Each structure stands twice: as C-alpha cells, then as structure tokens.
Ligand SMILES: *[C@@H]1O[C@H](CO)[C@@H](O)[C@H](O)[C@H]1NC(C)=O
C-alpha cells in the first residue's frame with residue numbers, strides 16, 4: 157500500500173503545556189503508618205504514595221503540608237526493594253504477603269515461609285521448617301518444585317537445595333504459588349521455607365518510586381549526608397520542603413499520597429495529505445506529535461477513544477478532523 161505523505165499542523169499546541177496537563181495533587185495523611193501500610197492506603201484511596209522529584213512536586217507537597225500547618229516528616233513513595241530470591245538474587249516482582257507481613261524487625265535478617273493459604277510471612281531465618289527446592293526441570297510444576305520433608309533453618313535449607321537441586325524455590329506467579337499452596341494443604345503442612353529473604357548483602361540496591369515513575373537521580377533531593385543507609389533504612393521520608401532522608405520502613409509516620417485527575421482537553425489537528433488518508437498513518441502521526449508535545453512528561457500511553465459509531469475520527473465539513481484527547485499521565 158502506498159503510504160501518503162501527510163502533514164500535521166497542530167493548533168493550540170501551547171495549551172498542552174505542562175501546567176495544564178500536570179493534573180495531580182499531593183495529599184497529606186497525618187495518621188502515622190508504616191511505609192507499606194501507607195502505600196496500601198494511598199493505592200486504595202488515591203493513586204499511590206507521592207513521587208517527589210521536581211520543583212513542582214516539592215511545591216505541591218509544601219502546599220499540602222502548609223494547608224494543615226504540618227511541620228514534621230512524612231513518608232513519600234521512594235524505597236529500596238530489599239526482598240530478593242535466593243536464586244540469582246532476583247528482586248521480587250510477584251508478592252503475596254499475609255496481612256501484617258512483613259513484620260520481623262528490620263534489624264534482623266528475615267526469611268519467608270509460605271502457608272497452605274498461599275500467603276507469605278517473614279520469619280526469623282533460624283526457625284526450622286520443611287522447604288521447597290527448585291530443580292532444573294521446567295516441564296511441569298510437579299517436576300520443577302521438590303518438597304523436602306525435613307526441618308531445617310533457612311540457611312541450611314538453602315545449602316541443601318543448592319547441593320542437591322538448583323536452589324530454594326523462586327515463585328514467579330500465581331499459578332506456581334497456588335500449586336505449592338495446594339501441596340501444603342494436601343499434606344497438612346503449616347509452613348515451609350521458600351527462597352525469598354531480606355538481604356542487605358547486595359551492595360547497592362537501587363532506590364525506586366512506588367508508582368514506577370522513572371527515577372531522575374539528578375532531581376531527587378536528599379538532606380545533605382543522606383541517604384546514610386546502614387542496611388535497614390530502605391524507605392524515604394520527606395520534610396515539608398521535599399528534602400528526603402532514609403528511615404526504617406517500619407517506623408510509623410504520616411505520609412503523602414498523590415492523586416491524578418483526568419481532564420479532557422481539546423486539541424485541533426489539521427491534516428493535509430497528497431492522497432487518500434490512511435487512518436492508521438494519521439493516528440501514528442498524531443501520536444508522534446502528542447509525544448513530542450508532552451515529551452517532558454511521563455506519558456507511558458496515549459489512548460484513543462472510540463466514538464459510539466465505532467470510528468475514531470469524525471470528519472468535519474471543513475475537512476478538519478477534531479479529536480478529543482484525554483490528557484493521561486501515568
Ligand atoms: C482508605 O481510606 C479509608 C477512610 O479513611 C480507610 O478506612 C481505609 O483503611 C483506607 N484504605 C486502606 C487500604 O488503608
């Protein structure tokens with residue numbers, strides 16, 4: 157198919173500036189919670205814990221604090237993932253913590269056990285349980301995981317699995333977790349070790365944002381001398397000025413949530429073509445243009461809304477196509 161050259165002219169492009177598109181607010185919750193509790197609270201009631209890495213973020217945070225004359229420190233969404241799988245030190249992607257877990261104090265090493273309910277709890281690594289090893293066979297879950305019916309502490313279990321199989325079990329998804337939980341409930345076993353543990357042995361565990369915003373290390377602002385991580389301060393709190401310092405994630409503190417609002421904004425594109433317009437080419441061109449305009453923002457996805465007649469574009473008599481776009485910033 158011959159792709160026609162098309163030309164896009166964007167009117168009112170200036171309107172899609174950061175100021176009008178950056179539609180979020182920061183909310184201060186004064187009830188002290190641990191970092192993980194605060195994260196659940198923000199995710200359920202707002203969008204997530206606050207990401208604070210621009211002057212605008214810091215201004216909004218200050219505004220939220222000033223509104224209630226708050227002058228203390230509160231959690232924001234910056235943290236380090238300290239839980240890793242024994243096998244190749246892989247950070248966790250899938251988790252299914254039991255309510256209230258993890259709860260072993262951060263000054264202690266902690267290791268993770270699974271219950272017949274499928275939920276995970278952190279325990280002292282010196283506790284003795286049966287355990288799941290993983291083998292080098294991937295064909296079926298039965299072959300992949302081996303339950304060892306001997307009680308050992310987590311470290312001895314790790315040595316046993318590494319000697320006789322591959323390692324302690326890494327659980328990557330709900331299918332695997334459900335399979336293992338069923339083995340436990342069928343056998344009436346109350347707790348087994350899996351390969352997850354909290355490790356501070358990895359030299360530089362990177363900081364990340366709870367809402368998966370990409371970290372801009374040059375724009376995050378630590379209090380001078382921070383972070384002073386000594387192995388158990390893996391969450392960041394901020395002053396009302398947005399300056400961060402690290403603290404133990406189990407410290408109950410007030411916290412800042414961030415909430416996105418969606419706003420509909422009309423942008424007019426004029427499209428000229430030297431032939432028949434191919435819809436997908438037009439869409440691609442508009443998306444490219446939108447990304448350029450919004451390039452300073454984290455626009456992970458631009459979505460098209462389909463009209464009730466199934467069409468995306470409505471042609472106007474003037475041959476201009478008007479399209480409503482939502483300003484979505486994820
Ligand atoms: C969401 O907010 C309500 C009301 O403040 C609170 O009761 C609830 O616990 C919050 N959700 C979470 C997950 O904390």
Ligand SMILES: *[C@@H]1O[C@H](CO)[C@@H](O)[C@H](O)[C@H]1NC(C)=O
Pocket residue numbers: 457458459484
């Ligand atoms: C936008 O589209 C992407 C990819 O098609 C989809 O994953 C995402 O959920 C959509 N977002 C919204 C808000 O509709």
